[in-house]
Amino acid sequence: MFQVKSPAKLDSLSGTWLGHQLTFSYNSASKTWIALAGVSLETTPGKYALELTGHRSALNSPLTFTRTFPVTRAKYPVIKVELKVEKKFTEPTPEQTAQIEEGVKIKHDYLNRVTPEREWSGKFVAPAHAEISDVFGSQRIFNGKTQSPHLGLDFRVPTGTPVAAMNDGTVLLARPLYYEGNFVVIDHGQGLLTLYLHLSEFKVREGDVVKRGQELGLSGGTGRATGPHLHVAVRWQGTYLDPSRLLQLPLP
Numbered sequence: 525m526f527q528v529k530s531p532a533k534l535d536s537l538s539g540t541w542l543g544h545q546l547t548f549s550y551n552s553a554s555k556t557w558i559a560l561a562g563v564s565l566e567t568t569p570g571k572y573a574l575e576l577t578g579h580r581s582a583l584n585s586p587l588t589f590t591r592t593f594p595v596t597r598a599k600y601p602v603i604k605v606e607l608k609v610e611k612k613f614t615e616p617t618p619e620q621t622a623q624i625e626e627g628v629k630i631k632h633d634y635l636n637r638v639t640p641e642r643e644w645s646g647k648f649v650a651p652a653h654a655e656i657s658d659v660f661g662s663q664r665i666f667n668g669k670t671q672s673p674h675l676g677l678d679f680r681v682p683t684g685t686p687v688a689a690m691n692d693g694t695v696l697l698a699r700p701l702y703y704e705g706n707f708v709v710i711d712h713g714q715g716l717l718t719l720y721l722h723l724s725e726f727k728v729r730e731g732d733v734v735k736r737g738q739e740l741g742l743s744g745g746t747g748r749a750t751g752p753h754l755h756v757a758v759r760w761q762g763t764y765l766d767p768s769r770l771l772q773l774p775l776p
């Protein structure tokens with residue numbers, strides 16, 4: 525969360541960060557401008573600039589400001605236990621490969637959308653009250669083959685547990701996909717999405733407007749899952765972020 529205090533009254537504040545566009549919202553209680561942003565797991569450690577542009581209707585020229593932030597290397601756990609997953613997920617048939625490709629296309633079409641208006645407000649809440657069974661960034665091994673890092677947060681819940689929206693938004697996807705199983709994606713605006721995987725049942729439809737805490741579906745073990753659990757992910761303008769960090773942010 526970037527928080528900016530401006531020395532002058534602004535009508536709007538925008539910024540760029542790692543090639544992304546940021547739109548700041550004004551929080552009158554703290555008199556600060558805020559925007560959510562993130563860093564990909566693949567970002568090379570270094571110093572990166574946040575470039576700000578403030579607009580005032582009374583002035584023709586905008587106010588600009590630049591500040592650099594260090595991005596440092598983080599350590600993530602390696603899970604050495606072998607997970608047994610059905611062969612259809614590690615060695616799919618041509619028909620299954622076609623279903624996988626269809627899923628890739630749908631995700632490419634939907635998950636990179638950036639709607640301009642912010643829909644979330646206040647703190648993000650956990651989608652279930654349960655123990656965490658796997659954290660973001662861990663390295664996992666399926667049938668002896670190392671997979672890409674775990675880009676979400678797993679909650680240990682049995683099938684049939686209600687799954688709640690982490691914040692206000694609009695249902696972007698609510699349909700079954702090959703790996704994700706029954707899959708719900710909420711668009712919170714400005715490129716921030718939350719994703720809920722492996723559900724046994726849907727309680728919302730695409731296009732529904734949802735409130736924080738609203739039931740989206742019931743947990744399950746559909747798609748590529750070793751058993752019933754809830755996998756949630758946070759995606760910001762095409763980059764997966766750590767959901768536990770979003771849940772910790774004291775957002776106004």
Ligand SMILES: [Zn+2]
Pocket residue numbers: 658674676677678754755756
């Ligand atoms: Zn997971």
